[in-house]
Amino acid sequence: MSGKLHIYTTEKLDRAAHLRVLPEQLQGYRSAPNSLVTTVWGHRGLFVSETAPVPLFLSALDASEIFEIAEEIIFLGLKDEQPILGAILPQSESPPPLRKGVFLDIRDHWSFLDPDDAAIMSYARGLAHWHRQHRFCGSCGNPTRSVEAGHVRHCTGESCGRMHFPRTDPAVIMRVTDGDWCLLARNAGWRPGGHSVLAGFLEIGESLEQTVIREVREEVGIHVRNVKYHSSQPWPFPASLMVGFTAEGNRHDPLVLDPKEIESARWFHRDELKASPENDSFNLPRKDSISRVLVEDWLAEK
C-alpha cells in the first residue's frame, strides 16, 4: 500500500512501555493538567454527543467522576508528550450517568474521527475487552489483578502467580485475483449487498501463508498460489490483527462454497467493481477495513 497507514493505527502515540512500571509517575499523570482521558464503557467510547460524534477526551482535571467509577485506569502512552489514559467503566445495563458526553461505538463513527483518535480509542476498547475476559486465571481459576498500568494481569493465587498479557488473535485476509478478475464473497450476516475478500483465523502450527491457502480452499474450494504479504491492520473488535495477503487463483476452477461461512462468492471483473453502485444491491468492503484497501489497491493498478 502506498505508504498510507490503515485506519486504527497511528504513529503519533509513543506507548512508552518503560513508564508502565513506574506507579508514582502514573499516579502523577492522573492529576497532571495536560493528561487526556479516553473513556470506555462496554465496547463503546465517550463522544461529545450523538449529533456531533466527536470523541470526548477529558482533561485529567475534569475526569474525577470518571476515575471514581472506573474499574481500570490504563496508561496508553504519550502523544506529543501528553499522557493519554484509558478509563474502563464497569459493565452495566445502561450507561453510567455522566455530566458530559455519550457512549457510541467507534466502528459506527470512525469516519468522523481524526485517525490518531480512532487508533487510540480502538486500542483502549481492545484492552478493555481483554481485561473483562481475563478477570480469572486460566491456569488455577483464582482472580487476577491489573498491574503495570493495565498491561498485565497478575494471578492472585499464592501457588500460581501467573502473569497474563493482552492477546491478539491473528487472522489472514486475502485478495485472490486472476488477471482482471477478483474473487469476492458475502456472508449471510453482512449488511445488504456487502461483499469482501476472504478471511480466516490462523490455527496453531500454521504459517500465515498456509492459512491463506487453507482458508480459500475451505471457503470456496479452490487452490491459490503466489501468496504474498501486503500489509496488516489492527482489528481490536474485539481482539484481532488482520494480516493482508494477495494470492492468485484460476477463475475457471469450480467454486465449492462452505455453506456455514459463505452465502455467495464469485469472480468480479475489474470494470464491474469500479462501477460498484455502493448500495443494497452491491457494496465494496467497508471503508475502514483492510479488505477495502486490498480491493482499491488492485483497482488502482489499471
Ligand SMILES: [Zn+2]
Ligand atoms: Zn493462577
